[in-house]
Amino acid sequence: MSEKITILVAAWSIIILFITSGTELEIFFILILIGFVAIKEFTDRYTSVNLKRKFNIFIFAFLIIFIVIITEKIINILNI
Amino acid sequence: MKKQIFLSESYIRARIIGIILVIIGVAILVNPTDLNIKISVTLILIGLFMIFMITEKSISKKTSDAQIEGNTTIIKEMIKELNLKGNAIFLPKSSTRSEERVLIPPNESGVIKIPNTIYDNVFLADNKGNNLGISIPPAGIKLLDEIEKDGKFKNAKFEDIDEKLQLFVGMNLLKSVSFKQHKNGWYLEIEKLDSSDSSNDLQNQYPCPVCSAVITAITRELNQIIRIYKTSQNGNKIVYHLNFIKRKAKQEK
Secondary structure, eight states: OHHHHHHHHHHHHHHHHHHTTTSOHHHHHHHHHHHHHHHHHHHGGGSOHHHHHHHHHHHHHHHHHHHHHHHHHHHHHHTO | OHHHHHHHSHHHHHHHHHHHHHHHHHHHTTSOOHHHHHHHHHHHHHHHHHHHTOOOOOOOHHHHHHHHHHHHHHHHHHHHHTTOOSOOEEEOOOSSOSSOEEEEOSOSSSOOOOOSOOOSOSEEEOTTOOEEEEEEOOTTHHHHHHHOTTOOSSSOOHHHHHHHHHHHHHTTSOSEEEEEEETTEEEEEEEOSOGGGOOOTTTTTSOOHHHHHHHHHHHHHHTOEEEEEEEEEETTEEEEEEEEEHHHHHHHO
């Protein structure tokens, strides 16, 4: 299963890289995060706890990036 | 020779490719434009996934099957020698039993006598010394313990079992598995990865290790006694017709 998840993540990342090649970095990161969460949800019943734990680490890393992006946007909007 | 074996392991190949991708990703970051950052993040991400997600050592299916085969052959011989005709009854863990057991009664039909208290002993007899069959650990109990380190198969509801059993598919132990209720009881449909290991003539009495692990998982989840009513096999697909014996399970708690 770990191989299949890795292939899915690689395929998703490459697709997003091509789709967002002309756009901002934020969209790239957010789409990657959405893909990760979707893959996690779809493969959840087939994966062992160990694999889920590892996958969660990647999701949390991108979640932190997502929070940074949102915070930056809020700061820009509020002109703080 | 040693080098060939080293590189034949998929997780080692994945790790090498992963490290190369991470290095290339970091190198691209030297010139940090928007596009370069995206390419770099993609490469590092794929690299890290290859390093940390693909970590399982693998042995060929033939080798792992051969390891288990020896034990099951002895049990099958024992069943034949003792002339046991009854179908397997999976007993849950209880205060008197340290682990799940498979009870194989001597009679094929009629009233099945399940002793009120079954300990970890193998040969069962009533007060008069009549043979009540044997009680042995299921072939797949160690396999189940290995894949269930987090207590995943404990105290579940009927409706959750089918979903939980999909872990066996996810771990490449089975092609498919489904557990559904029909008119005459519950049907457990198991599709094995290949038909070569489906030639077990005692599926009713002592199912193969993976099938046994699945039935033991259900026994553990529901904490109920399960009897294999009958089995039907078509290629690598096996259908187990299961009955639950609820009353006795309560008595034994």
